[in-house]
Amino acid sequence: MPSDSALRIVWIYPDLLSTYGDQGNVLILEQRARTRGIPVETVYVRSADLVPDSGDIYLIGGGEDRPQILAAERLRRDGGLHRAVERGASLLAVCAGYQIMGSVFGGEEGQPVAGIGLLDIESVRGPARAVGELAAEVDTGLGGHMLTGFENHMGVTRLGRGVRPLSRTIVGTGNGDGTEGCHVGQIVGTYLHGPALARNPWLADVFLSWATGGPLTPVDDTWYDLLRAERLKAVLPG
Amino acid sequence: MTQLPLRAQLASALGRTAATLSRVTGRGDGSVIGGRVGLMLEPDLLRKLAADRKLVLISATNGKTTTTRLITSELQELGEVATNAFGANMPAGHVSALSQSKQAPFGVLEVDEKYLPEVLATTGATVVCLMNLSRDQMDRAAEIWLLAQKWQRALTDVDTHVIANCDDPLVTWGASTASRVTWVSCGQPWKEDSWCCPQCGGPLDRKDNDWACRECTFRRPEPSWVLDDDAVIDPRGQRWVLDLQLPGRANRANAAIALATAETFGLPADRALPRLREVTSVAGRYTTVERDGRSMRLLLAKNPAGWLEAFEVSDPALPIVLSVNAQGPDGRDTSWLWDVDYRILTGRPVYVTGQRRLDLALRLDVAGVPFELCETFDAAVARQAPGRVDVIANYTAFQQIRAEFGRAV
Numbered sequence: 001m002p003s004d005s006a007l008r009i010v011w012i013y014p015d016l017l018s019t020y021g022d023q024g025n026v027l028i029l030e031q032r033a034r035t036r037g038i039p040v041e042t043v044y045v046r047s048a049d050l051v052p053d054s055g056d057i058y059l060i061g062g063g064e065d066r067p068q069i070l071a072a073e074r075l076r077r078d079g080g081l082h083r084a085v086e087r088g089a090s091l092l093a094v095c096a097g098y099q100i101m102g103s104v105f106g107g108e109e110g111q112p113v114a115g116i117g118l119l120d121i122e123s124v125r126g127p128a129r130a131v132g133e134l135a136a137e138v139d140t141g142l143g144g145h146m147l148t149g150f151e152n153h154m155g156v157t158r159l160g161r162g163v164r165p166l167s168r169t170i171v172g173t174g175n176g177d178g179t180e181g182c183h184v185g186q187i188v189g190t191y192l193h194g195p196a197l198a199r200n201p202w203l204a205d206v207f208l209s210w211a212t213g214g215p216l217t218p219v220d221d222t223w224y225d226l227l228r229a230e231r232l233k234a235v236l237p238g
Numbered sequence: 239m240t241q242l243p244l245r246a247q248l249a250s251a252l253g254r255t256a257a258t259l260s261r262v263t264g265r266g267d268g269s270v271i272g273g274r275v276g277l278m279l280e281p282d283l284l285r286k287l288a289a290d291r292k293l294v295l296i297s298a299t300n301g302k303t304t305t306t307r308l309i310t311s312e313l314q315e316l317g318e319v320a321t322n323a324f325g326a327n328m329p330a331g332h333v334s335a336l337s338q339s340k341q342a343p344f345g346v347l348e349v350d351e352k353y354l355p356e357v358l359a360t361t362g363a364t365v366v367c368l369m370n371l372s373r374d375q376m377d378r379a380a381e382i383w384l385l386a387q388k389w390q391r392a393l394t395d396v397d398t399h400v401i402a403n404c405d406d407p408l409v410t411w412g413a414s415t416a417s418r419v420t421w422v423s424c425g426q427p428w429k430e431d432s433w434c435c436p437q438c439g440g441p442l443d444r445k446d447n448d449w450a451c452r453e454c455t456f457r458r459p460e461p462s463w464v465l466d467d468d469a470v471i472d473p474r475g476q477r478w479v480l481d482l483q484l485p486g487r488a489n490r491a492n493a494a495i496a497l498a499t500a501e502t503f504g505l506p507a508d509r510a511l512p513r514l515r516e517v518t519s520v521a522g523r524y525t526t527v528e529r530d531g532r533s534m535r536l537l538l539a540k541n542p543a544g545w546l547e548a549f550e551v552s553d554p555a556l557p558i559v560l561s562v563n564a565q566g567p568d569g570r571d572t573s574w575l576w577d578v579d580y581r582i583l584t585g586r587p588v589y590v591t592g593q594r595r596l597d598l599a600l601r602l603d604v605a606g607v608p609f610e611l612c613e614t615f616d617a618a619v620a621r622q623a624p625g626r627v628d629v630i631a632n633y634t635a636f637q638q639i640r641a642e643f644g645r646a647v
């Protein structure tokens with residue numbers, strides 16, 4: 001049984017959307033919480049299971065076109081994620097998982113597929129696949145850090161009013177309009193793999209402080225910092 | 239045996255010359271350039287070179303090169319075999335392989351998963367072996383559901399005998415349209431890409447090697463060959479202890495596929511098996527190299543499923559060197575490291591190197607596995623006490639280590 005004091009992480013549909021290291025985001029949140037003495041309980045919700053609405057942090061990852069469409073159908077029918085977000089839970093949605101949070105996204109032939117409408121964003125299938133390292137400046141509202149990661153998608157995403165870009169791209173494609181990802185309330189969407197939280201531990205801490213409601217004690221970021229510095233140096237001009 | 243038209247003969251000969259030039263000038267092993275020259279001069283060359291031969295095509299995410307070698311070895315019992323032994327697994331490599339053994343009545347060709355439909359359509363191969371499909375180099379490789387769907391289309395209405403691993407749901411789905419299939423149960427340790435039904439998307443219920451969809455009728459076919467620990471059980475129930483020199487479960491699975499393939503050529507297991515046992519190392523995989531009293535066994539692992547198989551081969555009593563790169567052939571995205579469960583290495587001395595050693599370092603740190611970071615492979619070797627060491631490297635990291643030892647392996 002979950003205890004009330006533990007941080008509850010919910011990983012949505014690893015059987016459909018975890019094609020590329022998305023589990024890493026879960027592992028990093030767990031590690032950075034436990035290092036600080038915060039107990040963690042993680043629930044892996046397969047696509048045949050119900051999404052619990054009592055979690056603190058929800059994660060959903062990337063995947064192929066067909067599983068993406070299946071995941072959107074199932075999440076819409078399920079309703080658990082919608083209830084959780086209404087209650088104030090936070091959500092990190094990556095790549096295919098990011099797209100399905102919007103009202104519509106492009107299917108395997110580019111056909112429009114209904115998303116689950118948690119975010120006011122729309123995605124279509126773009127003319128070419130965006131593959132490679134990305135670097136971007138994060139919205140000052142989220143701390144103004146540098147965002148680093150690897151993108152691999154064909155999506156072009158347009159943000160509606162009230163949804164802020166997560167970052168402005170320096171290198172890479174992101175949403176396709178000079179921005180990458182989005183955020184509103186405690187929801188963050190991004191195209192980035194890497195995984196995103198391995199490359200951006202500050203973002204993991206944003207989620208942890210939302211969940212705990214307070215400032216976090218510092219942790220040893222040696223390996224994170226070395227990796228970030230190497231990746232940013234590899235792509236940034238000058 | 240094949241009498242090629244004049245133009246094809248010329249294309250094939252010029253291709254061989256280019257291959258020789260590539261080898262003698264030290265630019266490569268010649269298996270790609272030769273084929274490219276040939277195909278440029280005669281686009282239909284592959285079809286012509288394949289005509290009148292019995293061809294086996296081998297495709298999978300992992301184990302292609304080794305299985306190609308195993309099947310080549312056993313079919314040599316029946317006659318000369320043309321093969322792309324160096325893993326050049328696209329049409330240029332196939333042209334080159336077949337050009338070099340013009341008279342061979344058999345051809346055994348490793349085929350890149352994406353190219354299988356095209357190569358099958360061009361060659362009209364007698365047998366196709368399909369072993370496994372899992373996530374691999376997502377920044378350049380095709381998505382695997384899509385791949386399996388293309389295999390389905392390619393196998394519809396062709397007179398090809400398919401030998402397929404029925405323990406892999408996606409492979410089974412890809413092979414399901416073929417008119418003749420021999421199902422082989424050779425296991426699937428990596429299951430993270432097959433929890434959902436490829437047919438309808440419903441959940442798969444899985445127990446040991448068996449699986450069935452909870453929502454539709456798609457389920458595991460009954461195998462006629464079964465890998466049972468260290469032995470293969472043939473369709474008549476006879477148990478053949480494999481006793482291979484190649485190590486590991488994955489190679490026993492490859493051998494099961496090879497024995498089932500041999501039977502389609504009328505080659506019984508008692509003649510095929512001794513040939514499989516002769517194979518010791520394939521393009522450097524599993525070979526041991528020596529330096530200053532250290533014996534280092536080289537294991538190649540390119541993706542999460544491959545790492546799982548490499549851990550199974552590795553001796554838990556030994557120190558281990560891990561080397562990871564992210565060049566084109568490796569995939570430039572290292573996210574897949576997070577799909578590998580490195581906790582199995584806890585308690586062993588672990589040395590981390592390769593161009594993307596920092597990605598691996600963070601991965602191990604988060605997994606709670608202690609390690610030592612080494613700038614180079616040489617530095618990692620120097621840290622070892624004399625004795626045995628296991629090395630797991632991904633593709634270009636592996637090739638760099640081989641090159642350092644003069645490819646003598």
